[in-house]
Amino acid sequence: MDGEVRINPYLSGNFAPVRSEDDFDLPVTGEIPAGLRGTLYRTGPNPQFQPIDPNYHWFTGDGMLHGFRVADGKVSYRNRYVRTPKWELEHEHGRSLFAGFNPMLSDPLTAGKDGGVANTNILWHAGRLLALEEGHMPFEVAAGTMAPKGYAEQYKGKVTAHPKIDPKTGEMVWFGYGVGDMPLSAGMSYGVTDAKGVVTRRSDFQAPYSAMIHDFLVTENYVLFPVLPLTGSLERAMKGLPAYAWEPEKGGHVGVMRRDADVSTIRWFNVPACYVFHPMNAHEVDGKIVAEVARYDAAPLFPMADGSPGLRTAARLTRWTFDLGANSDAIKEEAIDDLDCEFPRFDERLAGGAYRHGFYAGDTTNAKSVKLNAIAHLDLATGKRQVHAFTGGDMTSEPVFTPRSADAPEGDGWLTAVVYRAAEDRSDFVVFDALDVAKGPIGMAHMPRRVPFGFHGNWVAD
Template sequence: MEPWPDNAFLQGYYEPLTAECTAPDLIIEGEIPKDLNGTFYRNGPNPQFPPQNEYHFFTGDGMVHAFEFNNGKVSHKNRWARTERFKIERKLGGSYFSGMNPLETDPKLLNFVLTDKEGVANTSIIYHGGRLLLLEEGHLPFEMDPDTLESEGAWNYYGKLNTVMTAHPKVDPVTGELVAFCYMATGPFSEDLGYYKIDKDGHLTEYHTFQTPYSAMVHDFVVTENFVIFPILPIAGSMDRAMVGGPPFAWEPEKGAKIGVMPRNGTPEEMQWIECDPCYVFHFANGYEKDGKIIIDACHFDSPPLFPMADGTPTEANIHPRMNRWEITMDGNTPTAITQNYTAPESVSGEFPVIDPRYAMREYEHTWFTSTDRTKPAKIPDSDYVYNAIVHFNVKTNEVDSYAFEHGYVSEPMFVPVEGGAEGEGYVISCVYDDSTNMSDLCVFDAQNIKAGPIGKAKVSHRVPVCFHGTWKPAETYTPAGV
């Protein structure tokens, strides 16, 4: 195989692994709590071959890392998602699919690309309805065996789901219902979104489509007990632009921004739209209702990284977003006003927020996210979408508790509650890449004392490349306490 090309997203922290490994008993530094039992899954892009065209890390083959915690011990395994694309390239012995623009794909494979149901399965991962599902918002969920990580293929909910799924569905901690959506629901660059629900046992119960103000990349959304909120923010899609080799999605703030609000148990005919300031949000922390308002906490970019202007020129992106509180005033089911105000200190950037999952869709207090401390020696240039710190942010008091690594790049944290504990009592886990050793550690923090640093580390004897998102599957004996 040829060396990886000189591309920032194929070097250092991003450099793909070329092997699948199994390590049954990782070396432990410090102490892993014995009441932390279950499996932590991470999913991210890991191309098996050097790309044939310009590479965008949104398009690498999915690879899952599974860390199993058992009575103070940790094991690790990693496996590629063996999608149809992966198997075709493995058979041909090289890269044959394009990056963001399918028209750059080898012409012999273009028809396959346009009908493929599996994609690269590289963005997120959930465990719901007894299935481990890899999510990548352009295709169906992709199933893996939760124990062996053996690939099972596309999952269409017993033949009832004929479209794609967001990388960020929401699970109601009380009912177990999964609420999901998809953009471009009726074809490439369409203005239609799909909205659907899946019960706790994994059965699709309803599906709707509706038209939005324009074709946009909608990476995340918000669900409360009684409402669903769809942000149409101006990373806009254009078939015409893509057909002539331009960016399929681009930052177009002149299109404006609108927020759609719909009753959770309603229909698209009840959708109401309200304008907001142009911005972009890849990830929301949580949303809930209180005193006639919908309260939303968002990792807010004034303009986004990773996407150019419509003419292909780079955006003047602030790649260090801040926690921003949106308050939507409601008159019954109708939004009448919206405010957007930063809540975290200006010095505290934040992305990849997580919460205590027992408080999803409900009033809450704690969130944890990745951040950047530029006083540390880790090489984090302005152009890199990477972070070296973990922050605990109290959304009620705006207090900050953080820890920064000297040479570490942190991944999205995962909060794991202690059984029967109050909100925020538990552990925070993050996979941390050390740029001084080119290896990774799985770090465990006391969720209420992040500044003390990791209480335990599981030492991985190789690099764990950048992953986007993860999930936690408790050991079978764990029974989560309700809100």
């Protein structure tokens, strides 16, 4: 109706920001395993001030880190903003200045200034804790305190929020997209950081078109770049239309390259229009690459190119097979699960290799949204699935796997996650036995307030 105030869904409910920085010791129920020692770090968008873009998108909020420190069956919590140059500039002026996906709305004070938000992932590599967001370089923070250390300048440009760490070599393999002088370009980079934290490679190439390329796949010998039709267009944005939009007529492409090869050797495979935010893992077998991905029929959360609303759709686990010896560049697709899902994870000691156990956040309600109410385990060898569904409107984060010990069998360990308790408007840190998800949490630590919905996290062992 006329005069109705539109509430941005990304600024309400458990998407709404929490602006206090706190330190809590948390009461525990059940049992937090004595062998679980370390910190679950998570990050997500948490705008410091009311956004200036009335169409504020969840992906563009300031990064806030949440750390759940676990030792001797006890859990403590600390959260801090990632004090990026953007955060510092807006903090100085006491208001929002950057406008996310629509730079036309940004304040003139932002001209020439860095707008990175470090809000998507956080991981440990080579003795550094890195907060990541795909439009900028990694931003280093101090382990424990989360105090800012600044951009890792050696990367010299954009780095994905989803690097892969090779468990055999200790290398961090990564990419960047939208690389080049022009925003929303089709330029990409492929990069490698060695086990000591030194960037040893950054090679640039052109994708078939400009797209939001959130994640990618790495095997022992290959790297795969999915260029799927959630397209970027500066020309479109300058007309007041969406910077990123779903354009299925462009089809999908996945570039496959040997990790030690030149980028000129990339072979582009084709797949019908679909979208993947997150793969689970990929490995090589008999001259083929086999990958498990969370596949959408259409990109969620984004509009069509003409600005009309996008489609409501959910992801399902799908197996992609690339036959490297065949004359065809078609990708074979096979559905392997029928539960709506997101945030697939696995035992990352097997990253890039053959594996059996996968874990993910699921939705048993068919809501087709990013709000997920279940934790699931899928045995890829048998196809058997275990699910624990939370009730009463409670929602879970991505489950993060931690092995019981360095040499424990695959999947022998724990899943940790953060669950929003809707009726109480607060959150819990939960621990599952990874191979007995159906039993439900074996231990919980209770927050006095909520942790807003976020993206990714990783466990950093003591």
